[in-house]
Structure formats: C-alpha cells, structure tokens
Amino acid sequence: MSQRFIEQVVFDYDREPSRDILCMDCRSFYASVECADRGWDALTTELVVMSYPSDVPTKRGSGLILASSPAAKKAYNLNNVSRARDLPFPYPDSLQIVPPRMQLYMDMNRVINNIYKQFADDENHHVYSVDESFLDVTNTMHLFGADTAFDLARKIQIKVHQETGIYVAVGIGDNPLLAKLALDNEAKTQSHMKAEWRYQDVPNTIWQIDELTDFWGIGRRMARRLEARGIRSxxxxxxxxxxxxxxxxGxxxxxxFAHSWGIDRTFLGETYQPKSKSIGNSQALPRDYTQxxxxxxxxxxxxxxxxxRLRREGYQAQSLSLGLGYSIGYQDKDGRTSVRQQMKIPATHQSKALIEYFLQLFDWIYDGQIIRSVSVNTTNLIGDWWEQLDLFADQMEEDRRDALDTIVDKVRQKYGFSSLVYGNSLQAGSRAIERSQLIGGHAGGMSGIEGTPITKNL
DNA sequence: TCTGGGGTCCTAGGACCC
DNA sequence: TCTGGGGTCCTAGGACCC
Structure with missing residues (x-):
C-alpha cells in the first residue's frame, strides 16, 4: 500500500507526441468584429458587446457581457464572459456598448476558418469554439515557404488581418495542450501575439505561471481545493x-498532473473534435412567472x-432534462433555489413527443414555485438514421407527426421561426416570438445598425 | 454570487441483475 | 434481509470553459 506512494510518475518526453500544433484565437472576437465592421481601431477602442433586456442599457441592471475589446478589458478589469454589473455605473462616455450580432460573428467565423483551411486539410483543422481553432501544420508548413511553425503562424496572422481586420493570437506547441497554454498565458500579451511552448520549455513556461486559475482546467473551486492541500501553483x-x-x-x-508537465496525448480529432452531445436552451424570464x-x-x-434544432442537426434525443430556477429569494420546501429533473426517453426528435415528455417532467417537479428561469436540454443524442422499433407505437400517428414537423421546419426555414408558432405563443407570458430572432440565445443582428447589411465587410 | 447563454466532462449513489 | 461481490444503467449534481 505505502509502496506506491513512494514512487512518482515520470514522463519521457521522447515518447510523447511531438507535432507542430497551432492554437488560433481571434482576439476579443465579437468586439473585434464590431470594431472592424464600424471602422474603429480594435486595439484602442473601449467596446463591450452586451446582451441586455431592454432596448437601451440606460439603467443598471442585468445584462451579459459577451465580449470586450482589449482596451475595455484593461480599463474595467473584465474577463471572458462578465456581467453588466462589473462595469462602473453610470456607464463611462468613453465606453461603447453595442448589442450582439450573432449572425455576423458566425459569418466571420466561417470566413476565418476558410482561411485556416488553406493551410491545413480537414483532418488537421479543428474548430474548438466560435473564436478558437487548432491546426496541425507538421506536414504542411513547408508547402507555404515556412521553415518553422512560428513563421507559418505569422503568415496566417497577416492573411487573416488583411482579409478581415481581425487580429489572431497564436499558441504553438508539441501538442494541443501546450499550444493552448502558450496562447492563454503568453501569446495574448506579446506584441506580435505569438508564443511557442515545447516540452523542454515546461520549467520556464508552465511552471512559471503564478496563479492556479490561470492554468487551463482549473477554476476558482478547484484552485481552492488544491490550495487546501498546499498546492498553490x-x-x-x-x-x-x-x-x-x-x-x-480522482x-x-x-x-x-499530466497537464502540469505539458503532457497531452490527444491528437486533433479526438477530444478536440466538437461533437454535439447535447442540445438545449435556457432563458431567464423577463419577470417572475407565477401562473x-x-x-x-x-x-x-x-x-x-x-x-x-435536433432535426436540423440530424439528431434524436434519448434523454431530457428540465430545470427551473426560482425567483430571487424564493426557496422551495427543501430549501433549494432551483430544481432539475431528467429522464430517459425512447429516441425521438419530434416536437410533439418532446413537448409531452418535458411537460411530464414539469408535472413531476412543479409545485407552485415562483419561476424566473427555465432550461430544457436534450442529451444522449444519436443520429437521425437510427429508428427504434417500438411495438406499441402507432405507426400512422408517428408518420403524421414526422410529416408535420417537416412541413413546419420548411415553413420556418423560409419565412422565419415566428411565422409558425403555437397558438399559446400569442398569449401573455410567451417568449417564442421575441426569442425567435435570437441566435445562441443572443440577438442575431438582423435589425443591424441603421439597416447596415450584416455582411458588409465580408 | 447575482436572472436575456450554451456547452463538456466527471462522480457519487441508488436500482437492478447475475 | 442484515456478513457477498461485481457489473451496468440511470439520475443528480458539481466544476469548468468559451
């Protein structure tokens, strides 16, 4: 028993994967897109993209800051996703507050990834998030007249900036983790926005990071638990x-431990492959709902x-989860401020069936609480092609529902989501029509600024 | 942590089965 | 029933990231 505590695990870098991985990150992406589209300097303008409840953020209130420009980040000490309350109020005149235009960002994301694709084939290009991508350029960099990964990174940076006005920061490493750490902890603060971390640099790079929370994968809670055991860096x-x-x-x-030594044995396309495993929506309601x-x-x-969304993306759900958040200060009889319940279901993507199951969950957990937020989520997704034989299902009814969904989807695709909604959605308390304009829960931006076409600069 | 978000991964613990 | 052990499936909940 005690024997194994004496030994220590040692890594042999010679046996670890050694590639030329680039982790590309669009600096302050949404904010930069806004600046580029408005012809403002992305590096000096104080700008935040804020999703807020009313038309104009004149009074201090709730609101989600989706992105902030470097200057705003510095001036107001903001991090990735912040709250409106993190800003001084009244809002300073020097600060530009703009609503999100999600469609614009997604279009720009596509343009930039198309540029990346010129430097690495599909196999070696992986989109990690809306503003981050990984490229494995080990075998291709010489094709572009680059002697080193660093050199190629510079070429890509220049190309992206020339074509879109967006600055890209690049982390370079032997594996995706090192590239990501180089990006987060060094590239972003370099004037040329690049950093290269290799295995042999670990003592001078990873081990020089002061704060545990600056290390990818460690948040506030984990940091506290580690510190409780004397681990501070x-x-x-x-x-x-x-x-x-x-x-x-565990x-x-x-x-x-492995990460602290720069070890990451995944190749692009394994853990960094974004595969949809759940699809859901959540919303904070505009007021307390008591009915x-x-x-x-x-x-x-x-x-x-x-x-x-399930049908559009070609999935069926096998599990559902419904969450209800209560009004501020409200507690249920168990002293909770929210409740969540999930259940297994036979695979489906039919709206009618999903509604029935979600309402079943609702009946299960609802007992007159005052509701302020609702989240619905589908997990355990499988591909559409899978059809489960259900001896008890009425096949005619099934087909009828499928046909209805198909028609509804078509109409909505052509005329917009709100062209066809449930009668209930015209009643008080309904949110569907307002929310139909949202993308990823935020304003899509179709209304644009002064009617500006959203793809102006693309 | 606190209310216009959307995801992923891990774990504990219970039910059930052999 | 209470001194069996092991495996699997399922749900609830925590933590972290962009």
Whole structure:
C-alpha cells in the first residue's frame, strides 16, 4: 500500500507526441468584429458587446457581457464572459456598448476558418469554439515557404488581418495542450501575439505561471481545493505525488498532473473534435412567472425550438432534462433555489413527443414555485438514421407527426421561426416570438445598425 | 454570487441483475 | 434481509470553459 506512494510518475518526453500544433484565437472576437465592421481601431477602442433586456442599457441592471475589446478589458478589469454589473455605473462616455450580432460573428467565423483551411486539410483543422481553432501544420508548413511553425503562424496572422481586420493570437506547441497554454498565458500579451511552448520549455513556461486559475482546467473551486492541500501553483502541482493527487482528486487529479508537465496525448480529432452531445436552451424570464399555464407555455415553446434544432442537426434525443430556477429569494420546501429533473426517453426528435415528455417532467417537479428561469436540454443524442422499433407505437400517428414537423421546419426555414408558432405563443407570458430572432440565445443582428447589411465587410 | 447563454466532462449513489 | 461481490444503467449534481 505505502509502496506506491513512494514512487512518482515520470514522463519521457521522447515518447510523447511531438507535432507542430497551432492554437488560433481571434482576439476579443465579437468586439473585434464590431470594431472592424464600424471602422474603429480594435486595439484602442473601449467596446463591450452586451446582451441586455431592454432596448437601451440606460439603467443598471442585468445584462451579459459577451465580449470586450482589449482596451475595455484593461480599463474595467473584465474577463471572458462578465456581467453588466462589473462595469462602473453610470456607464463611462468613453465606453461603447453595442448589442450582439450573432449572425455576423458566425459569418466571420466561417470566413476565418476558410482561411485556416488553406493551410491545413480537414483532418488537421479543428474548430474548438466560435473564436478558437487548432491546426496541425507538421506536414504542411513547408508547402507555404515556412521553415518553422512560428513563421507559418505569422503568415496566417497577416492573411487573416488583411482579409478581415481581425487580429489572431497564436499558441504553438508539441501538442494541443501546450499550444493552448502558450496562447492563454503568453501569446495574448506579446506584441506580435505569438508564443511557442515545447516540452523542454515546461520549467520556464508552465511552471512559471503564478496563479492556479490561470492554468487551463482549473477554476476558482478547484484552485481552492488544491490550495487546501498546499498546492498553490502549476509548479507545485507538477511536484506533488501522482498517486496522492489520484487519491484526493480522482481522474481530474491525474489529468492535472499530466497537464502540469505539458503532457497531452490527444491528437486533433479526438477530444478536440466538437461533437454535439447535447442540445438545449435556457432563458431567464423577463419577470417572475407565477401562473402554471404560463410556465407550461414557455416549456412548450422551448421544447419546440430544441426539436427544430435536433432535426436540423440530424439528431434524436434519448434523454431530457428540465430545470427551473426560482425567483430571487424564493426557496422551495427543501430549501433549494432551483430544481432539475431528467429522464430517459425512447429516441425521438419530434416536437410533439418532446413537448409531452418535458411537460411530464414539469408535472413531476412543479409545485407552485415562483419561476424566473427555465432550461430544457436534450442529451444522449444519436443520429437521425437510427429508428427504434417500438411495438406499441402507432405507426400512422408517428408518420403524421414526422410529416408535420417537416412541413413546419420548411415553413420556418423560409419565412422565419415566428411565422409558425403555437397558438399559446400569442398569449401573455410567451417568449417564442421575441426569442425567435435570437441566435445562441443572443440577438442575431438582423435589425443591424441603421439597416447596415450584416455582411458588409465580408 | 447575482436572472436575456450554451456547452463538456466527471462522480457519487441508488436500482437492478447475475 | 442484515456478513457477498461485481457489473451496468440511470439520475443528480458539481466544476469548468468559451
């Protein structure tokens, strides 16, 4: 027993994957797109993209800051996704507050990824998020007259900036983790926005990171737990016994240990492959909902919307989860401020069936609580081609529902989501029509600024 | 942590089966 | 029933990231 605590796990870098991985990150993406589209300097303009409840953010209130320009980040100490309350109020005149235009960002994302694709084929190009992508250029960089990955990174940066006005920061490493860490912890603060971290640099790079929370994969909570055991930095992490970490933190502990040595055995296309495993929506309601019927309507609308997304993306759901968040200060009889329930279902993507199941969950957990937020989620997704034989299902009814969904989807695709909604959605408390303009839960931007076509600069 | 978001991964613990 | 052990499936909940 005690034997294994004496030993320490040691990595042999010669046996670890050594590639030329680039982690590309569009600096302050949404904010930069806004600046580029308006002809403002992305580096000096103080700008935040804020999703807020009313038309004009004149009074201090709720609101989600989706992105901020470097200057705004610095001036107001903002991080990735912040809240409106993190800003000084009244809002300073020097600060530009603009509503999100999600469609514009998605269009720009496509343009930029098409540029990346010129430097790496599909196999070696992976989209990690709306503003981050990984490229494996090990075998292709010489094709572009680049002697080193660093050199190629510069070429890509220039090309993207020339064609879109967006600055890209690049982390370079032997594996995706090192590239990502180089990006997060060094590239973003370099004037040329590049950084290269290799295995042999680990002592001078990863181990020099001061804060645990600056290390990818460690948030506030985990940092506190680690600190409780005297681990205060990535260096400490790397010099703690592997088995002790495993004992205390399970798989996460072993993973963090490996990461602190720069070890990542995934190749692009494995863990970094974005595969849809769940599809859901959540929304904070514009006011407290006390009427059961109103909440039921919201759930119907959201289930319908999620059904549309499932069908569009070619999935069927095998599990559902419904969450209700209560009004501020409200507690149920168990003292909770929210409740969530999930269940298995026979695979489906039919709106009607999804609505029935979600309402079943609702009946299960609803007991007159005052509701302020609702989330519906579908998980355990499988491909559309799969058809489960259900001896008890009425095949004619099934076909009829499928046909109805297909028609509804077609009409909505052509005329917009709100062209066809449930009668309930015209009643008080309904959100479907307003929300139909949203993309990813935020304003799509079709209304644009002064009617500007959203693809102006593309 | 606090209310116009959307995701992923991991774990504990119970039910059930052999 | 209470001193069996092991495996699998399922749900609830925590943590983190963009």
């Amino acid at each position: 990535p260096y400490d992490l790397a010099h703690t016994n592997y088995y002790v970490l495993q004992e205390c933190f 798989v996460i502990g072993t993973q963090l 059961e019927e109103e909440v039921r309507n919201i759930i119907k609308e959201m289930a319908d919307q999620v059904g549309t």
